[in-house]
Amino acid sequence: MVSDTNPHFEDVDAETVDELLEQMVRIRRFEEGVLDEFSEGSVPGFVHLCHGHEASHAGMGVAMQPDDWLAVGGSRLHGQYIVKGVPFDEIMAELFGKATGPNGGKGGSMHLADVDRHLYGHAATIGSGQNPAAGLALAQQMRETGNVVLSTIGDGGTSRGSFHTALVFAAAWNLPVVYIIENNGFAISYSTQQQVGIDSLADYGKPLNIPSYSIDGSDPVAVYETISEAITRAREGGGPTLVESRVTRLRGHFEGDKQAYRTEEEARESNAERDPVTNFQERVIEAGHITAEAYDALVDEIDDEVGAAIQFAKDSPDPAPSTAYEDVLRLPLYGQGEGDA
Amino acid sequence: MSQQAPDIDGATENLTLVQAVRDGLQSEMRDDEDVLVMGEDVGKNGGVFRATDGLYEEFGEDRVIDTPLAEAGIVGTAIGMAAYGLKPVPEIQFLGFIYPAFDQIVSHAARLRTRSRGRFTAQMVIRAPYGGGIRAPEHHSESTEAMFAHQPGLKVQIPSTPYDAKGMLIAAIRDPDPVVFLEPKLIYRAFREEVPDESYEVPLGEAAVRREGSDISVFTWGAMTRPTMEAAEELAEEDGIDAEVVDLRSMSPLDKDTIVESFKKTGRAAVVHEAPKSGGLGGEIATIIQEEALMYQEAPVERITGFDTPFPLYALEDYYLPEPARIKKGIRDAVSF
Numbered sequence: 001m002v003s004d005t006n007p008h009f010e011d012v013d014a015e016t017v018d019e020l021l022e023q024m025v026r027i028r029r030f031e032e033g034v035l036d037e038f039s040e041g042s043v044p045g046f047v048h049l050c051h052g053h054e055a056s057h058a059g060m061g062v063a064m065q066p067d068d069w070l071a072v073g074g075s076r077l078h079g080q081y082i083v084k085g086v087p088f089d090e091i092m093a094e095l096f097g098k099a100t101g102p103n104g105g106k107g108g109s110m111h112l113a114d115v116d117r118h119l120y121g122h123a124a125t126i127g128s129g130q131n132p133a134a135g136l137a138l139a140q141q142m143r144e145t146g147n148v149v150l151s152t153i154g155d156g157g158t159s160r161g162s163f164h165t166a167l168v169f170a171a172a173w174n175l176p177v178v179y180i181i182e183n184n185g186f187a188i189s190y191s192t193q194q195q196v197g198i199d200s201l202a203d204y205g206k207p208l209n210i211p212s213y214s215i216d217g218s219d220p221v222a223v224y225e226t227i228s229e230a231i232t233r234a235r236e237g238g239g240p241t242l243v244e245s246r247v248t249r250l251r252g253h254f255e256g257d258k259q260a261y262r263t264e265e266e267a268r269e270s271n272a273e274r275d276p277v278t279n280f281q282e283r284v285i286e287a288g289h290i291t292a293e294a295y296d297a298l299v300d301e302i303d304d305e306v307g308a309a310i311q312f313a314k315d316s317p318d319p320a321p322s323t324a325y326e327d328v329l330r331l332p333l334y335g336q337g338e339g340d341a
Numbered sequence: 342m343s344q345q346a347p348d349i350d351g352a353t354e355n356l357t358l359v360q361a362v363r364d365g366l367q368s369e370m371r372d373d374e375d376v377l378v379m380g381e382d383v384g385k386n387g388g389v390f391r392a393t394d395g396l397y398e399e400f401g402e403d404r405v406i407d408t409p410l411a412e413a414g415i416v417g418t419a420i421g422m423a424a425y426g427l428k429p430v431p432e433i434q435f436l437g438f439i440y441p442a443f444d445q446i447v448s449h450a451a452r453l454r455t456r457s458r459g460r461f462t463a464q465m466v467i468r469a470p471y472g473g474g475i476r477a478p479e480h481h482s483e484s485t486e487a488m489f490a491h492q493p494g495l496k497v498q499i500p501s502t503p504y505d506a507k508g509m510l511i512a513a514i515r516d517p518d519p520v521v522f523l524e525p526k527l528i529y530r531a532f533r534e535e536v537p538d539e540s541y542e543v544p545l546g547e548a549a550v551r552r553e554g555s556d557i558s559v560f561t562w563g564a565m566t567r568p569t570m571e572a573a574e575e576l577a578e579e580d581g582i583d584a585e586v587v588d589l590r591s592m593s594p595l596d597k598d599t600i601v602e603s604f605k606k607t608g609r610a611a612v613v614h615e616a617p618k619s620g621g622l623g624g625e626i627a628t629i630i631q632e633e634a635l636m637y638q639e640a641p642v643e644r645i646t647g648f649d650t651p652f653p654l655y656a657l658e659d660y661y662l663p664e665p666a667r668i669k670k671g672i673r674d675a676v677s678f
């Protein structure tokens with residue numbers, strides 16, 4: 001069932017096109033803001049930007065209902081937090097390691113969790129989150145919530161046994177879960193071609209008879225339609241779906257990656273051809289869906305929101321040392337007094 | 342008990358710790374064609390910390406093997422290769438990503454010798470950068486050396502200087518049993534040291550006295566060695582406390598003789614480690630002292646450690662990691678008891 005869907009723009013209503021466009025621009029502008037701040041030294045640790053994954057994130061975000069769960073994976077996470085509805089202020093504050101972030105500044109870019117918004121937190125062990133996603137899905141099934149679980153993973157993470165085990169459980173129990181492999185061709189320096197001898201990572205669903213699709217993940221409409229269909233199937237008791245969303249990683253693995261493993265030319269080529277944001281922008285303007293002026297206004301409006309989020313993060317306090325033990329299960333072994341912190 | 346400054350004749354190069362690791366790998370790969378490295382991004386990319394820089398170009402893809410992202414696969418495959426007589430040096434990109442491989446390490450690598458009644462051993466070195474101080478939370482910063490030291494059948498080694506990094510790595514590669522080799526990434530590039538060009542071994546299982554003293558023995562390892570030395574120097578100046586600083590280097594086996602000998606001299610001890618206190622190796626060291634030198638003991642053993650929490654991000658990191666001020670306080674408490 002691997003198909004290369006290329007649905008027509010006209011297949012979705014105007015409102016959906018608006019939403020897809022807005023989400024994509026939100027992700028790109030947010031990430032540009034993060035990039036500036038990281039270069040200034042305001043953002044600690046590592047930063048993995050979503051450039052190239054915007055359509056994939058937007059498509060799944062718009063297809064999801066607010067009560068559906070998202071268990072994020074891969075390294076391109078900020079866009080996934082954004083489409084799950086976490087406000088810019090909160091994400092930015094967490095990236096800055098500030099007390100006003102959803103994790104109180106103790107999680108940062110890689111570990112943002114927002115249970116109220118049904119965003120399941122991420123462990124940095126790539127390829128481990130798909131199993132809890134199956135469990136969340138089993139719980140939805142048992143409690144008949146009608147909610148579906150979406151779980152993302154990068155191409156690199158699919159090498160891990162834990163991912164395949166998740167598929168086995170999802171298939172065995174017909175779970176309401178949609179697994180989305182965001183295949184950007186690279187796990188840091190290791191290319192997908194080196195990794196597997198199969199044509200498409202969606203083939204991983206085949207032996208388990210999981211409906212599997214390989215789509216152009218830089219086309220937001222294709223992503224939206226495929227994921228919507230998968231969500232509907234899951235909600236109606238039709239079980240899991242596996243989607244390979246083929247995208248491009250437009251920047252290095254992390255900011256500062258010298259990319260010794262690919263030539264500048266290779267990187268440039270993929271940028272020009274597969275930048276989902278400029279491509280969709282051109283498409284919507286050409287189709288007369290939005291004027292160039294209205295598009296610019298949208299960008300300006302979002303940039304203001306990004307600027308305000310950066311200011312919010314800067315103005316927010318660091319977590320107090322006494323919060324080190326907050327929300328930590330402390331078993332009565334030795335422990336340590338708060339006074340030590 | 343080996344002393345601080347190695348005597349070096351012959352040509353040397355001024356290297357950082359991570360460069361010394363690379364040098365050790367290269368040296369063994371030149372000397373022994375059974376030695377090979379494997380792991381995520383170790384080949385064309387030269388490793389995310391550049392510990393394998395240039396090895397792919399020199400030794401080719403059969404001996405510098407880029408693997409898929411799967412730690413259980415990396416370590417498990419290396420074990421099978423080792424059983425056949427190759428000497429793989431798998432790299433785990435960050436120690437925090439080793440959990441998927443734990444089954445392979447514990448169930449296979451650590452037990453192959455016993456299970457085959459000594460016919461096979463898993464002659465391999467699992468290298469991993471570890472520890473905090475790089476402004477990244479959780480997996481990217483944790484110190485779980487105690488988890489490995491707890492497993493019979495594994496050696497656990499932690500260098501804290503470029504000289505030791507090269508010599509201990511070479512000794513580990515030549516050791517017939519599996520070695521977990523943890524590299525303190527905070528000091529990967531913190532300072533340089535003269536490292537011999539030639540191949541040499543720093544024996545496994547031996548602690549190094551970094552500073553001799555008579556008032557208290559301070560046991561530490563890895564990146565904590567530097568703030569501990571700093572604290573010791575400051576205490577000598579400020580309080581007239583003369584601390585002996587012992588860099589344990591080997592978490593398994595622990596160098597009991599050096600620990601006990603030092604303690605008998607001073608009668609007081611502190612342990613500095615960045616791992617959480619509960620279940621950390623500080624407890625093991627305190628017990629060795631109790632068992633072997635109870636009658637010399639003049640004060641409770643102070644443990645100056647990370648907290649019993651997941652490793653926090655950024656703002657709290659400076660509190661989490663023992664630094665000179667906290668180390669000095671612990672030492673003063675033990676000395677004034």
Ligand SMILES: Cc1ncc(C[n+]2csc(CCOP(=O)(O)OP(=O)(O)O)c2C)c(N)n1
Pocket residue numbers: 074075076124125126127153154155156157158184186187188249253381410411412434438441
């Ligand atoms: C279990 C584990 N091993 C290694 C790493 C280090 N690491 C972080 S991201 C990454 C590559 C991930 O590639 P992919 O899954 O394709 O996601 P992408 O970065 O392309 O979004 C690696 C090896 C990790 N986070 N977890």
Ligand SMILES: [Mg+2]
Pocket residue numbers: 154155156182183184185186187188
């Ligand atoms: Mg990838």
